[in-house]
Amino acid sequence: MLQIEEFVPNDDDSLLIAINALYKNIFGNLYLMESERPIDIERRLRNGDITVREFTRKICKSTIYRNIYFNNMSHYKSINLRYKHILGRPIKSQNEMTQSSNIINKLGYEAHIDFLIDSDEYNKVFGEDIVPYIRSWNSPI
Numbered sequence: 001m002l003q004i005e006e007f008v009p010n011d012d013d014s015l016l017i018a019i020n021a022l023y024k025n026i027f028g029n030l031y032l033m034e035s036e037r038p039i040d041i042e043r044r045l046r047n048g049d050i051t052v053r054e055f056t057r058k059i060c061k062s063t064i065y066r067n068i069y070f071n072n073m074s075h076y077k078s079i080n081l082r083y084k085h086i087l088g089r090p091i092k093s094q095n096e097m098t099q100s101s102n103i104i105n106k107l108g109y110e111a112h113i114d115f116l117i118d119s120d121e122y123n124k125v126f127g128e129d130i131v132p133y134i135r136s137w138n139s140p141i
Contacts (some may be wrong), residue, residue, distance in 0.1 A: 018052060019045070026059055026085045030068065037060050048073040051128040053061045053117060060113045062084060070109055075101065079112075086116040088125070 019042060023032060038059065045055045059065060060082070069085075070078045079100045083091050091097055103112045116122060126132050 011018070015046060018131050019055075021051070021133070022056060022059065025088075025132055025134070026056070026065065027068070032064065034125070036064050038064075052131055053122075053126065053128045056086065056132060057113060057117050060117075061110050066109065075104070082112065082116060084134070086113070086132055087121060088132050090136060 023037075041055060041058045041062070044050045045052070050058070057136075069081050073081075076097070078099060080091055081091060082100075083096070091100075100112055100115075103115050122132075125135065
């Protein structure tokens with residue numbers, strides 16, 4: 001059974017669970033070595049300076065994420081993976097793909113991350129303090 005827990009500031013156990021869950025969702029089976037983890041961003045989350053939402057944004061804009069999931073793969077696949085990592089679902093229509101491609105081409109990679117994280121869908125489902133999780137168990141054919 002899937003359990004969804006909200007991050008509670010100043011609770012080290014829930015913080016560690018939230019950080020590890022976010023890395024697992026964003027990077028999948030790729031394990032980040034200690035030297036690759038953005039400790040400065042984790043520290044800001046631990047201090048309560050940023051929310052889980054902003055932590056997610058910063059992780060997705062990090063050099064390591066960009067190198068793995070943008071620079072080294074096709075445009076189409078990278079957009080699909082960002083929807084999965086950030087919104088927890090696959091792309092629903094060709095319209096979403098076209099819109100995403102246009103944002104990346106006109107405004108850049110980071111603008112696309114902002115577009116997804118600042119979306120109404122993200123806000124309704126995850127808000128400020130819920131780690132994004134996979135919401136779709138079956139991908140469309």
